[in-house]
Amino acid sequence: MTLAPHIARQLDEEAAGRAARRRTIAEVPLGSRQGPRVVLPDGRDVLNLCSNDYLGLAGDPLLHATVVAAQERWGLGAAAGRIISGTFAPHVALEAELSAFLGTPASMLFTSCFDANAGLFEALAGPEDLILSDAHNHASIIDGIRLSRARRATYPSRDLRELRRLLEDAGDARRILIVTDGVFSMDGEGADLPRLCDLADRFDALLIVDDSHGVGVLGPLGQGAISGCGVEGRVDLITGTFGKALGGLGGFISGRSELIAALRQTSRPYLFSNALPPAYAEGARYVLRMLQRDEAPLTRLRENVALLREELRRCGAEVADGQHPIIPIILGDEEVTRATASRLRDEGMLVVPLTHPVVARGQARLRLQVSAAHDPDDLRWAARVIGDAVRRAAVGRVADLGRAR
Numbered sequence: 001m002t003l004a005p006h007i008a009r010q011l012d013e014e015a016a017g018r019a020a021r022r023r024t025i026a027e028v029p030l031g032s033r034q035g036p037r038v039v040l041p042d043g044r045d046v047l048n049l050c051s052n053d054y055l056g057l058a059g060d061p062l063l064h065a066t067v068v069a070a071q072e073r074w075g076l077g078a079a080a081g082r083i084i085s086g087t088f089a090p091h092v093a094l095e096a097e098l099s100a101f102l103g104t105p106a107s108m109l110f111t112s113c114f115d116a117n118a119g120l121f122e123a124l125a126g127p128e129d130l131i132l133s134d135a136h137n138h139a140s141i142i143d144g145i146r147l148s149r150a151r152r153a154t155y156p157s158r159d160l161r162e163l164r165r166l167l168e169d170a171g172d173a174r175r176i177l178i179v180t181d182g183v184f185s186m187d188g189e190g191a192d193l194p195r196l197c198d199l200a201d202r203f204d205a206l207l208i209v210d211d212s213h214g215v216g217v218l219g220p221l222g223q224g225a226i227s228g229c230g231v232e233g234r235v236d237l238i239t240g241t242f243g244k245a246l247g248g249l250g251g252f253i254s255g256r257s258e259l260i261a262a263l264r265q266t267s268r269p270y271l272f273s274n275a276l277p278p279a280y281a282e283g284a285r286y287v288l289r290m291l292q293r294d295e296a297p298l299t300r301l302r303e304n305v306a307l308l309r310e311e312l313r314r315c316g317a318e319v320a321d322g323q324h325p326i327i328p329i330i331l332g333d334e335e336v337t338r339a340t341a342s343r344l345r346d347e348g349m350l351v352v353p354l355t356h357p358v359v360a361r362g363q364a365r366l367r368l369q370v371s372a373a374h375d376p377d378d379l380r381w382a383a384r385v386i387g388d389a390v391r392r393a394a395v396g397r398v399a400d401l402g403r404a405r
């Protein structure tokens with residue numbers, strides 16, 4: 001069967017447009033488990049500085065054994081949505097244990113956090129409501145808001161003065177929702193949750209925080225940005241993923257019981273999509289128990305983050321203050337950033353270059369992500385090589401400027 005020629009032509013033109021704008025995305029099929037080092041298609045074993053596997057659990061043998069044993073008991077897929085025959089004992093147990101871990105009254109599961117965000121706004125907000133969203137929020141929040149028919153406005157990232165102005169202008173909105181990432185994935189910086197809670201209280205708005213990059217990383221036991229900022233009980237809904245620091249798969253919404261009860265009746269991905277495979281729910285239960293009895297992975301992560309940040313500075317890279325395992329190194333120029341990432345790959349490490357439109361023009365950067373499973377010697381080596389590459393990039397830029405004059 002061949003594609004209709006006009007559609008084939010359109011797709012070719014669109015692909016050429018993406019290539020001209022340097023927007024073609026290349027996938028790198030790994031030949032090994034996710035982990036601190038991975039095997040590339042050419043067989044090279046390289047240092048991996050671009051996974052969300054912050055606690056090093058994605059390849060963890062004990063987590064695997066738990067999920068495999070649970071698959072023996074519960075089978076592979078749920079083969080039904082939660083309201084048909086897809087609710088299993090591990091789902092109910094995980095929802096209760098997640099709430100106990102996060103300090104929230106109720107929780108519900110999704111197959112991904114993308115689904116959680118996609119199913120939240122349409123369920124809670126209609127045309128008479130207003131949603132206020134941080135400009136750097138994740139794509140799944142943006143899409144979730146698009147699916148709702150609510151009025152919406154975006155405030156410049158972390159600009160709470162502008163958010164306040166929008167709240168003051170809310171007029172006769174029946175309900176106001178404020179939504180923010182807990183930690184922004186482009187730079188690892190956190191939202192100012194205490195002030196956001198104050199604003200939500202002052203204007204009777206619901207506050208929703210996507211803590212996908214906070215859970216498992218921040219807070220005393222990895223409960224996330226909410227606990228890290230001391231605002232437990234003040235955020236109405238938290239969304240998050242089991243697919244980053246927690247090493248598995250799945251998403252959740254956790255928070256006020258009345259809201260969770262309403263979402264169980266109305267959130268479309270919850271109602272009309274397969275439930276999370278029960279074995280993955282068992283995997284998440286194992287990780288939550290582990291985090292509460294063993295502080296070693298979180299301690300190792302924090303030591304590795306401090307080490308890489310310090311070594312990078314010592315080697316001449318500019319690194320902003322922060323404690324999150326996402327470490328941006330802003331180079332500015334898009335070509336230079338891409339070329340530097342590619343040079344680093346030749347040298348033996350995977351680092352992601354982020355360019356426009358993912359980040360603002362002139363803010364192109366390398367994004368490094370640290371894991372508890374990284375060997376400290378690998379991180380010291382990486383800092384030296386990155387320091388060198390960044391210096392060469394700066395020299396190249398100055399030479400280019402000279403030529404241009």
Ligand SMILES: Cc1ncc(COP(=O)(O)O)c(C=O)c1O
Nearest residue numbers: 112113114138185212241243251
């Ligand atoms: C802030 C944020 N929210 C949601 C998601 C989606 O999570 P999941 O992979 O569970 O769909 C991501 C993943 O990139 C994310 O960074």
